[in-house]
Amino acid sequence: xxxxxxxxxxxxxxxxxxxxxxxxxxxxxxxxxxxxxxxxxxxxxxxxxxxxxxxxxxxxxxxxxxxxxxxxxxxxxxxxxxxxxxxxxxxxxxxxxxxxxxxxxxxxxxxxxxxxxxxxxxxxxxxxxxxxxxxxxxxxxxxxxxxxxxxxxxxxxxxxxxxxxxxxxxxxxxxxxxxxxxxxxxxxxxxxxxxxxxxxxxxxxxxxxxxxxxxxxxxxxxxxxxxxxxxxxxxxxxxxxxxxxxxxxxxxxxxxxxxxxxxxxxxxxxxxxxxxxxxxxxxxxxxxxxxxxxxxxxxxxxxxxxxxxxxxxxxxxxxxxxxxxxxxxxxxxxxxxxxxxxxxxxxxxxxxxxxxxxxxxxxxxxxxxxxxxxxxxxxxxxxxxxxxxxxxxxxxxxxxxxxxxxxxxxxxxxxxxxxxxxxxxxxxxxxxxxxxxxxxxxxxxx
Amino acid sequence: xxxxxxxxxxxxxxxxxxxxxxxxxxxxxxxxxxxxxxxxxxxxxxxxxxxxxxxxxxxxxxxxxxxxxxxxxxxxxxxxxxxxxxxxxxxxxxxxxxxxxxxxxxxxxxxxxxxxxxxxxxxxxxxxxxxxxxxxxxxxxxxxxxxxxxxxxxxxxxxxxxxxxxxxxxxxxxxxxxxxxxxxxxxxxxxxxxxxxxxxxxxxxxxxxxxxxxxxxxxxxxxxxxxxxxxxxxxxxxxxxxxxxxxxxxxxxxxxxxxxxxxxxxxxxxxxxxxxxxxxxxxxxxxxxxxxxxxxxxxxxxxxxxxxxxxxxxxxxxxxxxxxxxxxxxxxxxxxxxxxxxxxxxxxxxxxxxxxxxxxxxxxxxxxxxxxxxxxxxxxxxxxxxxxxxxxxxxxxxxxxxxxxxxxxxxxxxxxxxxxxxxxxxxxxxxxxxxxxxxxxxxxxx
Numbered sequence: 091x092x093x094x095x096x097x098x099x100x101x102x103x104x105x106x107x108x109x110x111x112x113x114x115x116x117x118x119x120x121x122x123x124x125x126x127x128x129x130x131x132x133x134x135x136x137x138x139x140x141x142x143x144x145x146x147x148x149x150x151x152x153x154x155x156x157x158x159x160x161x162x163x164x165x166x167x168x169x170x171x172x173x174x175x176x177x178x179x180x181x182x183x184x185x186x187x188x189x190x191x192x193x194x195x196x197x198x199x200x201x202x203x204x205x206x207x208x209x210x211x212x213x214x215x216x217x218x219x220x221x222x223x224x225x226x227x228x229x230x231x232x233x234x235x236x237x238x239x240x241x242x243x244x245x246x247x248x249x250x251x252x253x254x255x256x257x258x259x260x261x262x263x264x265x266x267x268x269x270x271x272x273x274x275x276x277x278x279x280x281x282x283x284x285x286x287x288x289x290x291x292x293x294x295x296x297x298x299x300x301x302x303x304x305x306x307x308x309x310x311x312x313x314x315x316x317x318x319x320x321x322x323x324x325x326x327x328x329x330x331x332x333x334x335x336x337x338x339x340x341x342x343x344x345x346x347x348x349x350x351x352x353x354x355x356x357x358x359x360x361x362x363x364x365x366x367x368x369x370x371x372x373x374x375x376x377x378x379x380x381x382x383x384x385x386x387x388x389x390x391x392x393x394x395x396x397x398x399x400x401x402x403x404x405x406x407x408x409x410x411x412x413x414x415x416x417x418x419x420x421x422x423x424x425x426x427x428x429x430x431x432x433x434x435x436x437x438x439x440x441x442x443x444x445x446x447x448x449x450x451x452x453x454x455x456x457x458x459x460x461x462x463x464x465x466x467x468x469x470x471x472x473x474x475x476x477x478x479x480x481x482x483x484x485x486x487x488x489x490x491x492x493x494x495x496x497x498x499x500x501x502x503x504x505x506x507x508x509x510x511x512x513x514x515x516x517x518x519x520x521x522x523x524x525x526x527x528x529x530x531x532x533x534x535x536x
Numbered sequence: 537x538x539x540x541x542x543x544x545x546x547x548x549x550x551x552x553x554x555x556x557x558x559x560x561x562x563x564x565x566x567x568x569x570x571x572x573x574x575x576x577x578x579x580x581x582x583x584x585x586x587x588x589x590x591x592x593x594x595x596x597x598x599x600x601x602x603x604x605x606x607x608x609x610x611x612x613x614x615x616x617x618x619x620x621x622x623x624x625x626x627x628x629x630x631x632x633x634x635x636x637x638x639x640x641x642x643x644x645x646x647x648x649x650x651x652x653x654x655x656x657x658x659x660x661x662x663x664x665x666x667x668x669x670x671x672x673x674x675x676x677x678x679x680x681x682x683x684x685x686x687x688x689x690x691x692x693x694x695x696x697x698x699x700x701x702x703x704x705x706x707x708x709x710x711x712x713x714x715x716x717x718x719x720x721x722x723x724x725x726x727x728x729x730x731x732x733x734x735x736x737x738x739x740x741x742x743x744x745x746x747x748x749x750x751x752x753x754x755x756x757x758x759x760x761x762x763x764x765x766x767x768x769x770x771x772x773x774x775x776x777x778x779x780x781x782x783x784x785x786x787x788x789x790x791x792x793x794x795x796x797x798x799x800x801x802x803x804x805x806x807x808x809x810x811x812x813x814x815x816x817x818x819x820x821x822x823x824x825x826x827x828x829x830x831x832x833x834x835x836x837x838x839x840x841x842x843x844x845x846x847x848x849x850x851x852x853x854x855x856x857x858x859x860x861x862x863x864x865x866x867x868x869x870x871x872x873x874x875x876x877x878x879x880x881x882x883x884x885x886x887x888x889x890x891x892x893x894x895x896x897x898x899x900x901x902x903x904x905x906x907x908x909x910x911x912x913x914x915x916x917x918x919x920x921x922x923x924x925x926x927x928x929x930x931x932x933x934x935x936x937x938x939x940x941x942x943x944x945x946x947x948x949x950x951x952x953x954x955x956x957x958x959x960x961x962x963x964x965x966x967x968x969x970x971x972x973x974x975x976x977x978x979x980x981x982x
Contacts, residue, residue: 093543101539101706103697103722105736112738112759118745164728170763210745217739221698222706229701251549252667253863255675256704260547260668276549282610290551292558293663295870298878299564299656313558317616407863416857417699424741432744 092283094261096151100161102218107165110211111175120428122210123445126220128228129419130199136414138517139507141235141500142195142203143266144227146490148188148220149481155184155216184212188481189466191448193491194231194269194500195476196507198522200463201448202477203228203420210427217422225420226262233387233412234263234270235504237405239512240387242394245402247289248275249382250410263410269497272405284493291319291352291380291404303330307337315346319380322351322365331365338374350378350401358383359398366399378402386413391514433535443535444528449473458506464525538729540707542597546607548664553611556657557621566874568656569891572666574674575865576645582860584963585953587681587946588637588649589712590673592936594666595927601630601662630658634927635912637894639937640677640715640946641922642953644968646909647894648923649674649866656873663868671866672708679833679858680709680716681950683851685958686833688840691848693735694721695828696856709856715943718851730939737765737798737826737850749776753783761792765826768797768811777811784820796824796847804829805844812845824848832859837960879981889981890974895919904952910971 113119128140157165157179165171165179186208191197203224206213237246248267254260257279264280274289275281281288292310300306303324311318320337322330331351338348353361362379369377381393382404390403407413423441424432431443445466451473453459462470466477480487491499510518559565574586603611603625611617611625632654637643649670652659683692694713700706703725710726720735721727727734738756746752749770757764766783768776777797784794799807808825815823827839828850836849853859869887870878877889891912897919899905908916912923926933937945956964 097539097703097725100724100728101703102724103736104724104734105722105738107724108736108760109738109742112756113745115759116755168734170760214741218698222700222702225699226702249549252664253671254668255701255857256668256672256708257543257547258702258704262702276551278546278548278550278553279543282546288550288614290549290554292551292555295660296555298870299559299873309562310558313561314554411701411862413862416859416862417853424744427745
């Protein structure tokens with residue numbers, strides 16, 4: 091079993107099951123539509139856009155939604171559920187429809203990323219799993235996309251695995267980073283699971299395991315003559331760079347080519363510029379300077395603005411845990427039941443009733459101009475509908491796209507997103523308007 | 537396969553494998569000791585103590601450390617590794633020693649939570665897995681322990697699963713919360729995997745799925761007459777509380793007992809006090825008031841200080857992602873090689889050489905007084921050594937303790953930890969001193 095495999099419908103909060111039991115006991119199972127969207131927090135949201143992700147994983151899970159004997163035996167052991175309900179669960183499959191934005195769609199708070207339309211019991215049971223899976227993938231893909239924006243064309247490698255919040259998050263980070271435009275990951279399991287390129291350099295412990303830096307550098311280059319990036323800050327970065335240059339000369343004489351060096355501590359800007367000068371003056375302008383240690387989009391933007399001579403970044407912990415925003419306030423709300431629009435009115439948590447569509451207007455010069463939050467059956471002229479029917483009667487409408495296809499789809503949208511919305515610091519707003527019909531529906535909703 | 541099962545040694549950064557290949561090619565595999573500890577960041581560390589966790593999972597993984605055929609085929613496909621190295625990996629098992637603090641030990645930055653002593657290649661290959669696993673468990677157990685401190689004896693339930701950073705983090709949160717003293721989790725998979733009590737109430741969508749609140753409340757109580765907590769804020773919390781009271785009266789007349797109500801929005805302090813007054817005046821002092829929505833240790837402490845009448849808290853997102861501190865700067869550093877002490881001197885990242893022990897002094901009145909960071913073979917009078925030998929020649933020395941045993945062990949230590957160190961806001965320092973012999977060793981280290 092793969093570490094990312096869907097573990098089945100026990101991936102849930104208990105209350106989804108107790109509510110389902112009460113619905114079942116009451117014979118109450120009308121068709122319901124639930125909408126999955128990020129609640130806006132305009133005071134604290136520091137990100138200008140989101141990237142919807144996690145859909146492909148969800149569709150695979152929905153096709154495999156079933157309670158196994160082991161899970162049913164556990165539920166029975168809780169002494170909460172009757173035999174009739176457990177029998178119903180044993181035969182339960184997901185039979186509904188899914189409307190969703192394609193994986194990798196640029197989107198905004200309040201816009202539904204996905205809507206489930208299914209018998210109430212099925213739709214309710216999915217809540218916890220959907221929020222968790224779409225929430226994490228959307229969070230991390232957005233975070234990685236911001237790093238790509240900040241790096242402005244420089245190479246990026248995901249180094250996050252050691253400090254992600256567990257293995258699932260490590261796998262999701264590697265995939266998210268690749269979709270967002272990273273070149274590779276250090277995560278070997280993710281390389282294997284997703285076919286993503288893997289990359290890496292060496293650790294300080296490697297350098298320390300030899301009598302001196304030169305011996306360590308030579309040993310690594312002997313083993314990987316085409317793939318060597320030397321870590322030069324174990325003792326002194328500038329001295330380390332000179333030793334790396336000596337090795338680069340020896341390798342050149344032997345017809346080989348050192349790729350470059352890595353800095354992992356200290357003043358990245360000053361060190362990288364000094365080392366760039368040393369390498370260029372010696373006739374080694376192709377030697378790359380790779381930097382790691384505490385990078386995220388903010389630090390990447392800051393060191394580049396300060397003139398750092400860095401060719402590639404290893405981005406780890408702060409991206410992998412999305413440290414400035416470690417969760418999205420993604421919610422899954424009942425918006426329609428048995429044909430009636432449903433609206434939640436709790437203090438500070440009002441939601442919009444009705445199944446929805448998001449329409450995107452383009453400005454005719456290759457940029458996104460505005461979005462319209464609308465009723466699902468609205469038609470808004472000269473706009474592109476973002477949600478499509480992706481599953482019907484519990485079966486996918488289409489096969490999963492390749493990761494490379496999603497990556498290109500996302501990159502193209504980012505070209506079309508106005509520059510101010512992509513800004514790392516204090517991004518400008520993007521207009522998300524409510525259609526007249528959707529506004530009118532709210533006055534009719536319960 | 538359980539969702540928490542160890543996926544094997546491909547749970548690693550690529551460089552652990554390339555370094556291992558270079559060590560292997562050079563015939564360089566002396567005995568090494570690596571130390572796993574949290575780097576202090578005194579300016580930003582807002583937590584007064586840490587709780588070491590994750591050891592039991594790690595020991596199980598080390599006993600199952602082996603490259604399977606599938607993993608080896610993937611590594612071969614990378615065109616990075618020679619047949620001789622891959623053959624070596626195929627037969628590789630963990631053959632080393634582990635010294636560690638027991639699961640649930642209260643500890644501090646700079647103190648080793650665990651030390652691995654093994655042939656260099658084995659010890660190096662474990663880095664990524666160990667940091668990830670111990671780091672997450674230690675982070676979450678500490679965070680949950682802080683919530684328990686803030687709740688000052690009130691009941692707590694883990695509600696985090698929907699917004700943890702993936703399933704691994706959701707499982708780790710449920711386990712951490714239980715070890716720290718929570719009563720239950722909403723996470724059904726964790727209930728099954730760890731034997732933790734599961735609990736839950738109902739969602740707004742449940743209330744909305746009926747013609748009115750009373751119909752919803754009655755339907756749930758019919759299904760769960762012994763286990764009902766009513767969510768009362770879907771429309772208006774005070775009106776909802778009065779309807780709950782009506783149902784409590786009907787249930788009492790039928791010989792049943794409503795457990796209580798849940799608030800999930802608005803001013804928790806004012807609402808809970810108003811509702812407490814209504815329930816008490818009506819002769820229902822046993823009806824509990826449960827609160828959820830954005831709680832963590834800071835919000836729990838704030839509402840209790842303001843006089844909220846809350847009996848139990850559902851604690852979710854902010855605990856599950858440890859939102860104020862989403863990672864620990866846990867590192868795994870080479871401290872000894874072939875009998876020589878090793879010290880890292882990189883700018884801002886100096887580490888202490890040598891295999892270590894942590895000694896804890898008690899004050900004779902039931903409180904911890906100070907810790908001493910010492911050489912492993914130091915002896916410090918009237919102090920308790922915290923690290924013990926837990927694995928030798930790749931086999932565990934003892935079976936895993938029960939979760940309930942670890943929970944009691946942790947609760948007892950927290951009784952002994954000075955109150956100022958446990959403070960939620962601006963905790964006082966705990967003295968961690970360096971022994972004379974360990975200080976002297978640094979002057980000899982490379």
